[in-house]
Amino acid sequence: MTVTAQPAVGKEAPPGAPAPAPRRRPGRVRRIALPYLLLLPALLLELLVHLVPMVIGIVMSFKELTQFYIRDWGAAPWAGFDNYSLSVDFDAPIGKALLHSFFVTCAFTVLSVGLCWLLGTTAAVYMQENFRGRGFLRAVFLVPYALPVYAAVITWAFMFQRDNGLVNHVLHDQLGLTDSPSFWLIGDNSFVALLVVSVWKGWPFAFLIVMAGLQNIPKELYEAAAIDGAGMIQQLRRITMPSLRPVNQVLVLVLFLWTFNDFNTPYVLFGKAAPEAADLISIHIYQSSFVTWNFGTGSAMSVLLLLFLLVVTGVYLILTSRGRRGADA
Amino acid sequence: MAAPRSFVWSRRIFLTLLTGFVLLPVYVMLSSSLKPLEDVSGEFRWVPSGLTIRPYIDIWSTVPLAKYFVNSLIVAGAATVLSVVIAIFAAYGVSRYRFRGKRLFTVTVLSTQMFPGILFLLPLFLIYVNIGNATGIALFGSRIGLILTYLTFSLPFSIWMLIGYFESVPRDLDEAAMVDGNGPLGALFRVVVPAAVPGIVAVAVYAFMTAWGEVLFASVMTNDTTRTLAVGLQGYATQNDVYWNQVMAASLVVSVPVVAGFLLLQRYLVAGLTAGAVK
Numbered sequence: 001m002t003v004t005a006q007p008a009v010g011k012e013a014p015p016g017a018p019a020p021a022p023r024r025r026p027g028r029v030r031r032i033a034l035p036y037l038l039l040l041p042a043l044l045l046e047l048l049v050h051l052v053p054m055v056i057g058i059v060m061s062f063k064e065l066t067q068f069y070i071r072d073w074g075a076a077p078w079a080g081f082d083n084y085s086l087s088v089d090f091d092a093p094i095g096k097a098l099l100h101s102f103f104v105t106c107a108f109t110v111l112s113v114g115l116c117w118l119l120g121t122t123a124a125v126y127m128q129e130n131f132r133g134r135g136f137l138r139a140v141f142l143v144p145y146a147l148p149v150y151a152a153v154i155t156w157a158f159m160f161q162r163d164n165g166l167v168n169h170v171l172h173d174q175l176g177l178t179d180s181p182s183f184w185l186i187g188d189n190s191f192v193a194l195l196v197v198s199v200w201k202g203w204p205f206a207f208l209i210v211m212a213g214l215q216n217i218p219k220e221l222y223e224a225a226a227i228d229g230a231g232m233i234q235q236l237r238r239i240t241m242p243s244l245r246p247v248n249q250v251l252v253l254v255l256f257l258w259t260f261n262d263f264n265t266p267y268v269l270f271g272k273a274a275p276e277a278a279d280l281i282s283i284h285i286y287q288s289s290f291v292t293w294n295f296g297t298g299s300a301m302s303v304l305l306l307l308f309l310l311v312v313t314g315v316y317l318i319l320t321s322r323g324r325r326g327a328d329a
Numbered sequence: 330m331a332a333p334r335s336f337v338w339s340r341r342i343f344l345t346l347l348t349g350f351v352l353l354p355v356y357v358m359l360s361s362s363l364k365p366l367e368d369v370s371g372e373f374r375w376v377p378s379g380l381t382i383r384p385y386i387d388i389w390s391t392v393p394l395a396k397y398f399v400n401s402l403i404v405a406g407a408a409t410v411l412s413v414v415i416a417i418f419a420a421y422g423v424s425r426y427r428f429r430g431k432r433l434f435t436v437t438v439l440s441t442q443m444f445p446g447i448l449f450l451l452p453l454f455l456i457y458v459n460i461g462n463a464t465g466i467a468l469f470g471s472r473i474g475l476i477l478t479y480l481t482f483s484l485p486f487s488i489w490m491l492i493g494y495f496e497s498v499p500r501d502l503d504e505a506a507m508v509d510g511n512g513p514l515g516a517l518f519r520v521v522v523p524a525a526v527p528g529i530v531a532v533a534v535y536a537f538m539t540a541w542g543e544v545l546f547a548s549v550m551t552n553d554t555t556r557t558l559a560v561g562l563q564g565y566a567t568q569n570d571v572y573w574n575q576v577m578a579a580s581l582v583v584s585v586p587v588v589a590g591f592l593l594l595q596r597y598l599v600a601g602l603t604a605g606a607v608k
Contacts, residue, residue: 035423038422046485049484051437056452073459140348143588144351144354147587148538151358159354164373169372169374204351232333261447289451295451305445
């Protein structure tokens, strides 16, 4: 680190540099300015696409921003905390719907992340050793991850059609499990449909990450354990799972954030208005904003969502880092 | 150590079921895309009654699919190139220099990745509409406007992944290059970038895939001429009928380039993703 730019100093001195100054001086200035210059384009764009919109989003949440003011949002009257109190007034329709959507999202996220993790880990553990067809299977398992979301989800929507879909054909016509063909994209079943699609799409990521984590476990550990007479289950419990802990901590957090914020899947599956049983929060905010054209409440809900995510992530990071320190000690 | 028979059998059963689950939609997509319309409109059949390539011809005229294709290609491509190039400079700065505000920068970049897209959608929508009103520059509905919104997810991801990648390139290499008379930028492009090619490929593939599949911004920020595939594919559903065979054919056509690219480059992507995540 300390020697980094020194050798280049003499050559790089700008032509206008004052002659009597010590020779290293221009290099020093350059060295201090250089990282900022490298970062400048990124900083400008971050400002443009993240920081300014976030500030505006927070300002918006304090305004009465209905469709009449979209063209000139500066003119929208201040609402103070009205949008917030409207969003969290759980006795009134808007707050009630938001709370419902929040609980649906939480349940959905827990189930989806849990199942993705379980499928991904099981597959990765089974495929830890080499066997015939392993490379092929690995490529197959990555297909849901590679398919564009809308193409995959549209196919699932087709499969969940009541009259011409595969799901009812199998469940009703072929297996006779249901009395009549069910609706999957409206009503209570829509939660199940959304979960199936989400797990199908999400588990390969868990599989990828766990597989990479497994590769970092030294083979000698297993050999030593085998000599000591540990069976496969014991090896899994004593070596594999503890070694995967740091990987799992990152994986679960990432899966949680993706699933909780997912918009693409419910939007393609259900359209602009999701059924009540599958009304995920991002769709809910989208609908509050672009269907009823109330940007003020939509922004207030977004800010609340952000605060929730920050708190959950913060608590999670504190808990897991403490766990890690405990494990190191 | 030879695995016990029970293990081999449980593995076979589990992996077979999982493969079935994974490939089921792929089979439906492929088989339905080759069925005549009356076949996909009626009860589902595992085996098509007759095969036809008609849907693959009709998809181009039912909706302007080629136009959407070009739009998606331009938007996803530009967002990818822009974020990767900018991220290369930023990641080099962060991985090789110590400076004031470095931690703030990395924490900001990391944390914006966790924010939901909907958080940026509303303000960006308003900003675009108001810039349009004030200056006459139509960002709203334009490809450039959409590309900028895609940077909300592709830029932080690219920066974050490339920092990890550049840090794994030994510092001695670029120091040696500088001793040989290169400036810092010379060292970046002659040594660090070539050494990190797999990482850069991984980031580019990922950024492109995400942009290619993006729905939220595309559904709000586009109009008739700039619509991308993500929105355009909804056009096969008319008021009376959904041309499911065409929907499936179009889905397959738009998937083939990304899936093929992904499977070709997955080695890099997997290495890149995991280098970032496992650390």
